[in-house]
Amino acid sequence: MRNNGMVSVALVGLSLGIALSIAWAVERGETPPNSQANHAPRPAVSDRDVLQIAGSGSNLPLTQRLLRVWQAQSHVAAVLHPSIGTTGALRALSDHAIHLGLISRELNRGETEGGALTLEPYARSIVVFAAHPDTRDEAWTSGDVRATLSGHDTHWSDGSPRVWLMREVGDSSHLAAARGIAEFAAIEQQAYRVGRFRVLYSDAELRTALIATAGAVGLTDLGSIQIERLGLRPLALDGVEPTVANVRAGRYPLHKPLFFVLPRTVDPRVRQFVNFVHSLEGHRIIEENGYVPMDSVP
Amino acid sequence: MTEPQEPRAPSVSPSWVAARLRPLLTLFGVLLALGAPLAHHTVGARELRQRCDTVATQAAVLLSQEAQERPVLWRYDSIKLLAHLRAYRVQPAVAWVRVLDPVGRPIEQRVQQDLGPVLWCSHEVQARSVVVGQVWVAMDLRVLRRSSLGLLALFALVGLSLGMTVYALVLRSIRAAVRRIDALVAALESSNVSLEKTVAHRTEALEHALFALHNTTARALALQEQERRAIGRDLHDSVGQALTAVRIHGQLAAQRASADAGQTQLLDKLLHTTDSAIEELRRALSRLAPALLGELGLVGAARRTLDDLAALAGLTVHESMASELALPPAIELVVFRTVQECSTNVLRHAGAKNVWISLAMIENSQAIRLVFEDDGVGVALGDSSPARFGLSAMRERAALLRGKLEIARRDEGGTRLSLEIPVDSVVQNLGDGERGDGPR
Numbered sequence: 001m002r003n004n005g006m007v008s009v010a011l012v013g014l015s016l017g018i019a020l021s022i023a024w025a026v027e028r029g030e031t032p033p034n035s036q037a038n039h040a041p042r043p044a045v046s047d048r049d050v051l052q053i054a055g056s057g058s059n060l061p062l063t064q065r066l067l068r069v070w071q072a073q074s075h076v077a078a079v080l081h082p083s084i085g086t087t088g089a090l091r092a093l094s095d096h097a098i099h100l101g102l103i104s105r106e107l108n109r110g111e112t113e114g115g116a117l118t119l120e121p122y123a124r125s126i127v128v129f130a131a132h133p134d135t136r137d138e139a140w141t142s143g144d145v146r147a148t149l150s151g152h153d154t155h156w157s158d159g160s161p162r163v164w165l166m167r168e169v170g171d172s173s174h175l176a177a178a179r180g181i182a183e184f185a186a187i188e189q190q191a192y193r194v195g196r197f198r199v200l201y202s203d204a205e206l207r208t209a210l211i212a213t214a215g216a217v218g219l220t221d222l223g224s225i226q227i228e229r230l231g232l233r234p235l236a237l238d239g240v241e242p243t244v245a246n247v248r249a250g251r252y253p254l255h256k257p258l259f260f261v262l263p264r265t266v267d268p269r270v271r272q273f274v275n276f277v278h279s280l281e282g283h284r285i286i287e288e289n290g291y292v293p294m295d296s297v298p
Numbered sequence: 299m300t301e302p303q304e305p306r307a308p309s310v311s312p313s314w315v316a317a318r319l320r321p322l323l324t325l326f327g328v329l330l331a332l333g334a335p336l337a338h339h340t341v342g343a344r345e346l347r348q349r350c351d352t353v354a355t356q357a358a359v360l361l362s363q364e365a366q367e368r369p370v371l372w373r374y375d376s377i378k379l380l381a382h383l384r385a386y387r388v389q390p391a392v393a394w395v396r397v398l399d400p401v402g403r404p405i406e407q408r409v410q411q412d413l414g415p416v417l418w419c420s421h422e423v424q425a426r427s428v429v430v431g432q433v434w435v436a437m438d439l440r441v442l443r444r445s446s447l448g449l450l451a452l453f454a455l456v457g458l459s460l461g462m463t464v465y466a467l468v469l470r471s472i473r474a475a476v477r478r479i480d481a482l483v484a485a486l487e488s489s490n491v492s493l494e495k496t497v498a499h500r501t502e503a504l505e506h507a508l509f510a511l512h513n514t515t516a517r518a519l520a521l522q523e524q525e526r527r528a529i530g531r532d533l534h535d536s537v538g539q540a541l542t543a544v545r546i547h548g549q550l551a552a553q554r555a556s557a558d559a560g561q562t563q564l565l566d567k568l569l570h571t572t573d574s575a576i577e578e579l580r581r582a583l584s585r586l587a588p589a590l591l592g593e594l595g596l597v598g599a600a601r602r603t604l605d606d607l608a609a610l611a612g613l614t615v616h617e618s619m620a621s622e623l624a625l626p627p628a629i630e631l632v633v634f635r636t637v638q639e640c641s642t643n644v645l646r647h648a649g650a651k652n653v654w655i656s657l658a659m660i661e662n663s664q665a666i667r668l669v670f671e672d673d674g675v676g677v678a679l680g681d682s683s684p685a686r687f688g689l690s691a692m693r694e695r696a697a698l699l700r701g702k703l704e705i706a707r708r709d710e711g712g713t714r715l716s717l718e719i720p721v722d723s724v725v726q727n728l729g730d731g732e733r734g735d736g737p738r
Contacts, residue, residue: 008324015328019336023446026343031418032434033402054371081371088374097370168381201378 050077055102057083057203061227101261104172120260124292126222127176127254128234128242139236149187164197165218173219180253223290327457335449342442350419354435358421365425393438415439515698530586596630607641619657640670648674673712
């Protein structure tokens with residue numbers, strides 16, 4: 001009897017052991033090297049003679065205009081790379097992969113690299129709710145925004161469906177809207193959480209989607225619509241048109257700063273370009289393209 | 299001091315079966331419980347790995363395009379690209395996507411969260427045929443493990459239920475079978491006891507009947523011999539005396555009629571015929587009532603008979619007979635009659651040159667054995683000659699005393715006869731005092 005009991009226990013143990021071994025074997029596979037502490041080394045800048053500029057997509061249209069005029073005068077070779085985002089710009093600058101970074105939001109506490117990076121605001125971008133070109137509505141209210149974002153209002157005034165397109169969490173335009181519209185942040189948070197709307201991960205993608213999607217509406221900046229002549233319809237908010245004058249007057253609440261990010265050691269060509277942006281000519285170009293010029297902040 | 303116990307045959311009892319059934323059913327239950335979940339887990343892991351490879355390939359292709367267009371800055375946008383991939387939740391089970399440089403250091407500075415149990419796979423990021431990074435995708439194993447464990451619990455329950463059901467059914471059947479077997483054994487034992495009693499009773503009755511039969515047979519034999527002796531005595535006293543008187547008177551007549559040659563010749567023929575008749579009568583009397591047996595005993599009478607045979611047939615007798623044999627008269631008579639019959643057959647039919655006879659008690663056995671052999675023409679087994687009838691009579695006589703008589707042809711030619719008669723208490727007391735004391 002006792003022997004049979006031991007045999008049973010041994011059989012159960014053996015079977016479980018074999019089963020666990022098989023389960024372990026089928027789950028087993030290659031694993032990534034464990035080098036969490038040491039991130040990849042800084043890449044070598046491909047061409048240090050050419051001024052390398054990169055950053056947020058919000059900065060690119062205006063900066064492209066400014067750079068083109070400055071290059072015509074200074075004959076400095078420069079490349080403005082496609083968007084790598086604010087975070088990417090900070091890292092690239094930190095790695096000396098670029099000479100000048102472009103960002104469209106304030107830095108978080110952990111992003112200043114211990115004071116090694118310097119922010120220089122150079123313009124204020126007017127954030128607008130841009131609708132598909134065929135949309136008949138030209139204005140809406142903060143209430144409409146909240147109702148749309150919360151999923152309660154899904155149609156334009158003519159009865160056509162309204163398609164809300166979002167940028168990812170932390171996008172500077174959405175941060176500007178959160179500052180200017182009550183309860184926007186909380187409602188948007190919920191929309192992200194439940195996956196209520198389609199999310200796009202760059203300004204270029206968002207603008208393309210707005211043009212391509214009938215009834216679409218989303219947050220972008222007025223300057224890029226003008227510079228790139230996208231044909232999108234910027235909506236007035238609570239009866240206020242998104243214009244440079246209304247922003248300057250404080251009537252239109254949605255806007256965001258555009259910054260240069262400078263490393264501790266600034267390339268003279270960079271300094272020359274920044275100075276150009278802060279010049280009267282620079283301000284003129286900024287304003288002509290739908291942005292509000294800002295004085296340099298030391 | 300204990301005596302060594304005899305090995306006992308294993309008995310199949312319900313507890314014996316249960317003790318052996320439990321490990322088997324345990325194994326069955328465990329295999330049943332583990333089989334399906336294990337298969338599910340294996341297939342699920344394989345599917346997860348395929349999906350993982352798909353995601354890794356997809357991410358690597360995307361990043362490779364970026365790296366192709368922006369050899370240096372692609373990595374700074376990779377974070378957003380990967381966030382894009384994660385947010386779209388291409389595969390719900392994707393737990394993490396990370397990018398490492400060619401030597402395995404993370405490009406992304408995000409702190410990796412505790413992923414729990416995951417299954418990793420990777421794909422290279424290439425730009426202009428140069429490996430610039432590696433995408434690692436982690437697939438969450440928790441859902442698969444939970445479903446496998448759920449199946450395990452379910453099948454364990456099924457296995458346990460099945461095992462217990464089989465266990466209970468088998469034991470119930472065995473208990474019922476054992477009860478029936480016990481009942482059958484009890485009935486068989488009871489029947490056996492009754493049968494044994496019946497057999498013993500019948501055996502006893504049979505033995506009594508057999509004893510009575512032998513008794514009767516022996517008495518019949520004895521009476522037959524008595525009757526033969528009486529006939530012999532009468533023949534001896536009447537015919538014998540008459541022939542003797544004829545012989546004497548014939549001889550006297552021959553002496554007185556010596557002058558007449560014709561009468562003398564007739565009287566000589568008369569004397570010769572009378573002598574032949576007396577001799578024939580003597581032999582007949584000897585067959586009817588062997589007086590030799592009474593006078594010389596079995597061995598002596600047999601030897602005399604054989605001497606007569608040798609003289610009449612002109613053959614050589616080789617004998618080997620025990621000097622003293624204390625046998626019941628009935629047996630002595632049967633043995634002697636057999637010797638007489640064999641001698642007669644040899645004289646009449648065999649044409650033998652030699653005869654061999656042995657007579658002795660069989661060693662370690664209460665039986666007398668007679669062996670009679672000759673080198674003559676041999677007996678034809680199955681024929682219907684008078685000799686055959688004589689042999690049948692010998693066999694019947696032996697059978698009456700529970701003896702056995704066998705006749706066979708010798709390999710070297712001739713006949714071999716073997717007679718065995720048990721000397722037991724049944725015939726020991728039969729025929730006492732009836733030994734032949736026939737006419738002298």
